[in-house]
Amino acid sequence: MTKKEFIDLFVEELEIENTVVKPETQLNELEAWDSMGHMIVIGLVSENFDLKITASDLKALQSVDDLINKIGAEKFESE
Amino acid sequence: MIINTYLPKKVVTNQELQREFTEWDADAFEKKIGIKQRHVADAQQTALDLAVEAGKKILNDFDKTKIDFVLFCTQSPDYYLPTSACIIQNRLGLANSCGALDFNLGCSGYIYGLSLIKGLLAGNIANNILFITAETYSKYIHPKDRTNRSIFGDGAAATIVTKEDLNKLGEFVLKTDGDGFDKLIVRNGAARFPFECNPEEITYGSENKYTNNNLYMNGPDIFTFTIENVPDLVEQTLKKNNLDLNEIDYFIYHQANAFMLNFLRKKSKIPKEKFFIDLYETGNTVSATIPIALKKSIDNSVVKPGDKILLAGFGVGLSWGATVITI
Numbered sequence: 001m002t003k004k005e006f007i008d009l010f011v012e013e014l015e016i017e018n019t020v021v022k023p024e025t026q027l028n029e030l031e032a033w034d035s036m037g038h039m040i041v042i043g044l045v046s047e048n049f050d051l052k053i054t055a056s057d058l059k060a061l062q063s064v065d066d067l068i069n070k071i072g073a074e075k076f077e078s079e
Numbered sequence: 080m081i082i083n084t085y086l087p088k089k090v091v092t093n094q095e096l097q098r099e100f101t102e103w104d105a106d107a108f109e110k111k112i113g114i115k116q117r118h119v120a121d122a123q124q125t126a127l128d129l130a131v132e133a134g135k136k137i138l139n140d141f142d143k144t145k146i147d148f149v150l151f152c153t154q155s156p157d158y159y160l161p162t163s164a165c166i167i168q169n170r171l172g173l174a175n176s177c178g179a180l181d182f183n184l185g186c187s188g189y190i191y192g193l194s195l196i197k198g199l200l201a202g203n204i205a206n207n208i209l210f211i212t213a214e215t216y217s218k219y220i221h222p223k224d225r226t227n228r229s230i231f232g233d234g235a236a237a238t239i240v241t242k243e244d245l246n247k248l249g250e251f252v253l254k255t256d257g258d259g260f261d262k263l264i265v266r267n268g269a270a271r272f273p274f275e276c277n278p279e280e281i282t283y284g285s286e287n288k289y290t291n292n293n294l295y296m297n298g299p300d301i302f303t304f305t306i307e308n309v310p311d312l313v314e315q316t317l318k319k320n321n322l323d324l325n326e327i328d329y330f331i332y333h334q335a336n337a338f339m340l341n342f343l344r345k346k347s348k349i350p351k352e353k354f355f356i357d358l359y360e361t362g363n364t365v366s367a368t369i370p371i372a373l374k375k376s377i378d379n380s381v382v383k384p385g386d387k388i389l390l391a392g393f394g395v396g397l398s399w400g401a402t403v404i405t406i
Contacts, residue, residue: 015107035226035284036111036338038299043342046306055299 001048003068003076009048010064013040023065027058041067049075080244080406081140082374084236085133086118086361093229100225102286108229113337117232117362120215126155127163129235130213134171137209137237143172146239148205149179150195152188152212152366154395155219156181159269167211178205185263186333186394187253188212188366189236190402193390194251196240206242211235212366219265219294223280224287227296230336232362236370249387249403250319252312259397262300266291301394302339309393310346316389316401324349327403328386329376333393334358334368355381365394382406 001009003023011021014032019025027033038058045053049071061067068076093105093115109115120129130151138146149171151164164179178199184191192210199205213235220227240248267290268274278290289295309332317324330349332340337356344354355372358364364371369390376382386406393399 034286035298036108039302039338042299042303043306043338047342047346052303052307054303055297058299 001076002079003073004079006048006068006076007064009044010041010067013044021064023063023068025064027061027063027067045071080238080240080247080404081137082236082238082370082377083133083137083140084234084367084371084374085129085136086232086234087120087124087129089119089121090116091119091228092116096225096229103225103229111336111338112230113340113356113358114229114232114362115359117229118234119217120233124215125157126153126213126215126233126235127157127166129215129233130163130167130211130237131170133211133213133235133237134167134209137239138171141207141239144174145207146173146209147177148199148208149173149177150192150208150210151179151181152184152192152210153181153214154183154185154365155213155215156183171209173209184396184398185214185365186335186363186368187392187396187398187400189333189369190251190390190392190400191253191398192238192366193240193248193402193404194253194400197245197248197251200240200242200245200248208240210238210240212370214365214367216294216365221287221289221293224289224293226284226287226298227289227294230363232358232364234361234364234367234371236367236374238370247405249405250316251400251402252316252319253400254308254312254398256304256397259300259304262304262397263294263296263395265294268292301397304397305335305339305393306342306346308399309343309391312393312399312401313347313389313391316391316403320403322387322403326387327353327389329353329355329382329388330391331355331369331372331376331388332391334361334372335363335394366392377406
């Protein structure tokens with residue numbers, strides 16, 4: 001999965017409609033970034049990267065790029 | 080094995096919650112979490128009262144003089160002491176020759192109860208066991224805690240298991256991780272921390288409020304725990320019962336929320352048509368979800384006599400367990 005595909009999936013799963021999500025987008029500015037959103041992302045990361053990410057990990061993140069780095073930038077295919 | 084259920088009369092719909100929490104996206108919640116309404120006990124109605132109602136209903140179909148054991152699972156007892164099951168014995172007019180005990184578990188409670196029943200039957204301790212699970216989390220939840228108010232519902236379920244059913248209860252896998260004790264907790268009011276008169280209001284998650292007198296749930300951490308442990312639990316349970324996944328006719332998990340259930344279903348590669356998801360009208364009723372689901376599946380002929388059903392419960396404790404039963 002490329003970073004762009006990941007962001008597309010993130011937008012789709014969180015059902016984000018009125019915001020263009022970019023790597024620099026601040027997570028706290030997203031309406032969907034609540035406890036349900038956290039749950040969805042925990043599931044998404046577990047399913048696609050076989051990686052355990054906790055709620056406190058997620059709360060410490062600022063931007064979408066932070067999330068990508070938390071997963072590990074090396075796990076993404078180049079564009 | 081027979082099952083009956085009792086739900087308190089009062090219903091709280093998503094629309095009603097929406098009026099209190101105007102920022103809340105009730106439609107998204109209904110679609111993702113799969114709950115439209117939940118039943119809530121009256122102020123005067125306790126889990127024990129719900130249990131007695133479920134007990135009365137099931138005893139219409141069973142000779143109550145034959146009941147020789149009452150098992151009651153709740154985390155909302157009427158008193159510290161005495162044991163709620165003793166009061167149930169009296170209120171249902173059961174014989175004094177009845178054994179009675181409570182145990183305190185939540186979402187794994189139905190599985191644990193069945194495991195205790197298996198032991199009581201196999202040990203020749205009892206022949207006709209009345210097992211009731213009842214919960215009223217609504218009484219613990221802070222009025223401004225939208226997430227928990229929307230997820231949890233009150234309810235009770237009664238199951239009668241007799242000696243003839245013993246060979247229908249398969250092998251059990253039971254697990255515990257007390258390290259996560261504070262992931263779902265009512266902190267104050269028992270022996271460790273007294274109930275506070277002016278507790279501090281704490282904000283968490285999606286703008287929810289609670290105090291240490293109330294129920295607190297770290298939903299995302301419980302979700303992580305579940306997706307990490309339930310697929311393994313299911314695999315181990317199949318192995319212990321010498322069964323392949325495709326030999327199971329139906330899967331009934333604790334009905335926590337539809338999103339989580341679908342995730343677990345996909346992770347274990349269980350076909351949609353073999354997997355129960357329906358908490359639309361009752362919400363998460365804790366230890367009562369599995370018997371409510373089982374009764375619904377039997378009533379709707381989704382499961383038939385002779386079917387093998389895998390049951391799995393998981394949650395507060397943290398505690399989880401599974402078994403295979405034959406209907």
